[in-house]
Amino acid sequence: MTSYAQLLDQVREGALGPDPAALRIAVAFTTRQAARHDGRGTGYRNEVLSLRLAEAVGSCAVEPGALPDSALDDCVGADLARLLEHPLEPVRVAALDAYLMHTAPHTRASGAESVPLPTGSSLVKSRARARAVVELLDLPAGATVLVVGVVNSLLAELRSRGLDYVPCDLKGGRTEWGEEVTRDALGAADACDALLVSGMTLGNGTFEPLREHALRHGKKLVMFAQTGSAVLPRFLGHGVSAVCAEPYPFFWLDGGPGVVHRYRCDGGRR
Known part of the structure; x- marks a missing residue:
């Protein structure tokens, strides 16, 4: 794999597993967190978009507050092929991650x-x-x-x-x-x-x-x-x-x- 764009193209074409048009996202959710560890002078916030595909969860972090609420509605029930073409980069990344977690988990x-x-x-x-x-x-x-x-x-x-x-x-x-x-x-x-x-x-x-x-x-x-x-x-x-x-x-x-x-x-x- 020589570039991110080429990886996306291969997945869209079904070259690395099942046709993404045949796979649907059952659950979409965001996780929001604020943390300040004991002994640390500064804290931080996280927000992550996650998509559930069968047993797999794909995720993409976003800047807190940057993801519109409509993104979750776009994802739920949608097929992977559609989400890999979504106008929001974090949705495309989370969809790609879910697909690859589903087809080749960490083993x-x-x-x-x-x-x-x-x-x-x-x-x-x-x-x-x-x-x-x-x-x-x-x-x-x-x-x-x-x-x-x-x-x-x-x-x-x-x-x-x-x-x-x-x-x-x-x-x-x-x-x-x-x-x-x-x-x-x-x-x-x-x-x-x-x-x-x-x-x-x-x-x-x-x-x-x-x-x-x-x-x-x-x-x-x-x-x-x-x-x-x-x-x-x-x-x-x-x-x-x-x-x-x-x-x-x-x-x-x-x-x-x-x-x-x-x-x-x-x-x-x-």
Whole structure:
């Protein structure tokens, strides 16, 4: 798979599984959350669109308040072929994710390494996920990582390993440690040794330029994905070096045990 557009075309044509026109979404829902972990000076909000296809759930995060209520009505009972052509990018991404979760779920046969997350507070689980993600970078101390989609637990894990980073997020602002957050990911990428990127970039259209940058310059690109967890492993070896996939339900939804699924280029390709 060489581009996101080509992946979409293959799914629309039924080249990767059943005809999407024959599959319908039974349930569409949004999950909205605000969090401020103990001991942290800042908080954050999440909003995620999720589509249920049989046993699978596909998801795409959106900026809080950006998704119109009509999107849910558009999705319920609609066939996948129609949703893959929907005018809203997050709907198209969630539909693609649901299709690929349905046809090729996260299993060892697909190249996934399942990593358990412990029970505990949201901060305990956030830190455990951060370790699972950052281990995929496998960089020497002193390397600089572009982090697209600021998550303080990820930044803290990078700091603990002696890695420098450039935080980037479309919202801008500052990190927990007062560092300025750039909005220009590609502008900052040249000076970085590797990229650590949120799956949210699928939903806002910024994934492809980052993938192409990593491919062109031979840099590691590690994705951490609640958005498009079944989509991004398709790009292993095509700019993406590794993926930490986290399908719904996400770690922040309850205190029980959880799991993430890690993929590496040398661990099989879907």
